[in-house]
Amino acid sequence: MIPILAMLLQAAAPAPAAKPADPREARYDRCVTLARDDPAAARAEAVRWAASGGAWFARQCAGLAYTQEQNFAGAAGEFEAAAKAAELAHDRRAAIYWAQAGNARLAANDAPRARTALDSALVAGTLEGLALGEAQLDHARVMVASGDDAAARRDIDLALTNAGDDPLAWLLSATLARRDGDIPRARKDIGEALKRAADDASVQLEAGNIAALARDEAGARAAWAEAARLAPNAPAGRNARAALAQFGDKPATVPAGR
Structure with missing residues (x-):
């Protein structure tokens, strides 16, 4: 199955925008690469950068570094901070950060807070394609954890449309179908x-x-x-x-x- 970090990195790329690229994106790309190879160094870089205007870019990089270290609660906190900062700036990336926060909360076995984050991601209406499908899949996993199989089925059917190449989507769908007979x-x-x-x-x-x-x-x-x-x-x-x-x-x- 796709590792959690890989799933998060799939959604890490900045969302397309009509305006010119943010000059911080080059530093962000370097920080993400560092998070894969040396997460402790990436966290230190993110702290320095956040103090000098890194905003949501720095907080997301810190979240990816925590994820690499399997500190999922720490990662979720950083992604949530990135999402809130991006929302204040009316940046479309906010939904991606909320989705990442939900994924990290699931990894930390915190289904209630995962649902809150994923609801925020989906309600924004800006996720598309694979990023949307993965958020719908995670929302389905939250519904399973909450015992609401009917809601999970609705979510998973949506996820299969947008993330049909993800074997986890088919696995969860098969498991739900088995449980329903x-x-x-x-x-x-x-x-x-x-x-x-x-x-x-x-x-x-x-x-x-x-x-x-x-x-x-x-x-x-x-x-x-x-x-x-x-x-x-x-x-x-x-x-x-x-x-x-x-x-x-x-x-x-x-x-x-x-």
């Missing part, structure tokens, strides 16, 4: 996820779950075995091995050092 849709959507990310243990695990519900024992065993092989120490791999145990299958051996 819609096996034909679940099988169709997990098939789309497999086309895009057959090497993802979470996708294989769900493929096994759906096959099992459809009484396809061979398909379930094959998918679960693949999930266990791909990620033996990750939750998806462990869950797959537990599922295989019902058949008396020997759990996949965990290679040394993994």
